[in-house]
Amino acid sequence: QVQLAESGGGLVQAGGSLRLSCAASGNSFSTYAMGWFRQAPGKEREFVAAIRQSGELLGYADSVKGRFTISRDNAKNTVYLQMNSLKPEDTADYYCAARGELGYFNYRSGGTYGYWGQGTQVTVSS
Numbered sequence: 075q076v077q078l079a080e081s082g083g084g085l086v087q088a089g090g091s092l093r094l095s096c097a098a099s100g101n102s103f104s105t106y107a108m109g110w111f112r113q114a115p116g117k118e119r120e121f122v123a124a125i126r127q128s129g130e131l132l133g134y135a136d137s138v139k140g141r142f143t144i145s146r147d148n149a150k151n152t153v154y155l156q157m158n159s160l161k162p163e164d165t166a167d168y169y170c171a172a173r174g175e176l177g178y179f180n181y182r183s184g185g186t187y188g189y190w191g192q193g194t195q196v197t198v199s200s
Contacts, residue, residue, distance in 0.1 A: 076100040076172050076189050083168060083194030086160055090198070094155040096170030096191055104148040107132065107175040110155045111184050112166035112196075122168070123155060124181040132181045138164075160198045167193040 082094040096108070109124035109132075123144035124132035134142060141160075146153040153170055171187035173179065179186050 076103055076106060078170050078172060078189055078191035080168060080170050080191040080194040083196045085197045085199065088161055088198055088200050090160050091156070091158045092160065092196060094157065094168055094170075094194060094196075096153045096155075098151040098153075098172065100151075103151040103172075105174060106172040106189075107179075107181065108144075108146060108153040109171045109173070109181060109184075109187055110144060110153075110168060111171060112164075112168045113193075114163075114166040117166075119169075119184055121182040121184070125153065127175050135182075157196070160196075162198050162200045165196060165198050167195050169193045 077099045078096055080096050107126055110122040111119050112122050113119040121135050123134045125144045125146055141158050143156040170191045172189040173187045
């Protein structure tokens with residue numbers, strides 16, 4: 075099992091940057107694939123980025139490709155989301171999620187992840 079806690083959200087102007095962190099507690103972080111999701115006001119939760127247990131990229135949402143970077147440091151039990159060139163439409167609550175990597179899975183679907191953090195709010199002003 076793993077427990078997740080996000081941090082690093084805040085208020086920034088359009089064009090600015092933020093780095094979100096997701097710290098995991100537990101003994102098996104390095105065995106989990108990790109994902110980032112977000113939920114904007116009035117909208118459904120959507121996929122942002124995901125990464126393998128090894129650190130290999132799984133994929134990005136088209137809306138963030140070229141602007142966001144997901145990475146992980148298994149020695150620190152932490153996954154990161156570097157967000158650059160932020161836009162007002164990036165405003166959302168951001169969540170990290172973990173899934174035991176047992177083979178092929180749909181990493182873009184939140185329903186496939188078994189563990190979730192509490193979320194951190196990102197607000198981008200125009």
